[in-house]
Amino acid sequence: QVRLVESGGGLVQAGDSLRLSCTASIRTLTRTTMAWFRQAPGKEREFVAAISWGRANTHYLDSVKERFTISRDNAKNTVSLQMNNLKPEDTAVYYCAARPALLGIADTITGYDYWGQGTQVTVSS
Numbered sequence: 625q626v627r628l629v630e631s632g633g634g635l636v637q638a639g640d641s642l643r644l645s646c647t648a649s650i651r652t653l654t655r656t657t658m659a660w661f662r663q664a665p666g667k668e669r670e671f672v673a674a675i676s677w678g679r680a681n682t683h684y685l686d687s688v689k690e691r692f693t694i695s696r697d698n699a700k701n702t703v704s705l706q707m708n709n710l711k712p713e714d715t716a717v718y719y720c721a722a723r724p725a726l727l728g729i730a731d732t733i734t735g736y737d738y739w740g741q742g743t744q745v746t747v748s749s
Contacts, residue, residue, distance in 0.1 A: 626650050626738040628720045633743030636710055640747070644705040646720030646740060655725035658696055658703040659736060662716035662745075669719070669733055673705060677725035685731075688714075710747045717742040 627649040636642055648656065659674035673684045673694040682694055691710075696703040703720065721736035730736065 626656065626722050628722060628738055628740035630718065630720050630740045630743040633718060633745045635746045635748065638711055638747055638749050640710050641706070641708045642710060642745060644707070644718055644720075644743060644745070646703045648701040648703075648720075648722060650701060656722040656738075657725050657727065657729055658694075659721045659723075659730070660694065660703075660705045661719045661721055661733065661736075662714075663719070663742075664713075664716040667716075671731040671733075672718070674729045674731065675703065676729055681729055683729050683731060707745070710745075712747045712749045715745060715747050717744050 628646055630646045632644040655677045657676055660672040661669050662672050663669040671685055675682045675694045675696050691708050693706040719742045720740040722738040723736045
């Protein structure tokens with residue numbers, strides 16, 4: 625079982641930065657691929673970024689590729705999403721997700737087994 629808890633959301637202005645964190649409580653010794661998704665009001669949940677267990681591989685949504693950076697600290701069981709130059713269209717609930725590391729990176733909702741409750745990010749214009 626993997627329990628994920630996000631933090632770091634808030635209300636910011638366009639052009640500001642925000643850093644989201646996700647802490648994983650892992651009951652068994654489990655290596656995981658971690659990802660961030662987001663869901664804007666009235667829209668489907670979409671993939672944002674993912675990082676492999678060893679940090680060698682990352683994958684991003686095209687629209688955030690030059691602005692967001694995903695990172696992880698395996699010793700602390702945390703994954704972070706540094707978001708720079710935020711835009712109003714980044715407004716959404718951001719979710720942390722995990723899947724077994726052996727399965728590699730995925731960018732689909734069904735590819736992940738474990739989800740956090742989400743943290744709200746609101747970007748005003």
